[in-house]
Amino acid sequence: MSKYFVAVEPPSDQSLRIATVMRQLGDPSPVPHITVKAPSGLGPDLAWLPAVREVAARSERFIVTIREARTFSNRILYLAVQSANLAQLHQIILETVAPSPELVTKYSEERQYIPHLTLAISHIEYGLPPYQTLVSNLRGLDPFEAFELTIFRREDASTRYRTWQRLPLALSHKSSPNSNQRPSGRKHS
Secondary structure: EEEEEEEEOOOOOHHHHHHHHHHHHOOOOOOOEEEEEEOOOOOOOOOOOOHHHHHHHEEEOEEEEEEEEEOOOEEEEEEEEHHHHHHHHHHHHHHHHHHHHHHHHOOOOOOOOOEEEEEEEOOOOOOOOHHHHHHHHHHHHHOOOEEEEEEEOOOOOOOOEEEEEEEEEEOOOOOHHHOOOOOOOOOOO
16 A cells, blocks of 8 residues: 655755765665655545645745754654744644544654654664764755655555655745756656
């Protein structure tokens, strides 16, 4: 059964740098992203898709700043993310899709949303490998404009998530006509 989630992707130059570190931390085929909406309520019937498209079309572009590396319980290594709009966008999509309470709990969406970009997850009880030197290669990533939401899809448990659709965000009043162009290296679906 197909599963979906909604995310923001960094520009291609930053994605390449981040993916390199993710590979060195053990992910064989990384796709750097900031999850905006976990899979809860995003079922294979796609009944949620028109509503998420509408949210994207009404939401203005926003600036995302990637910060320092942090951990959740020494099991998940991530880059902190700062943006005034990510938490609000997450909440709007969550309320629009309205997943069941059981699914909200399953994907930990009842907790406060913490925007982040996961670098590595330790599946062993000993925690994460030494990472400070690798992560130091990611210092100084420039803030970027999020101009679209990416919907990722996974066909079944044996496959990886892949880009399925890209939903453009509305132009803000401050956006220039040239800011509508995609960063090099990514195809528009």
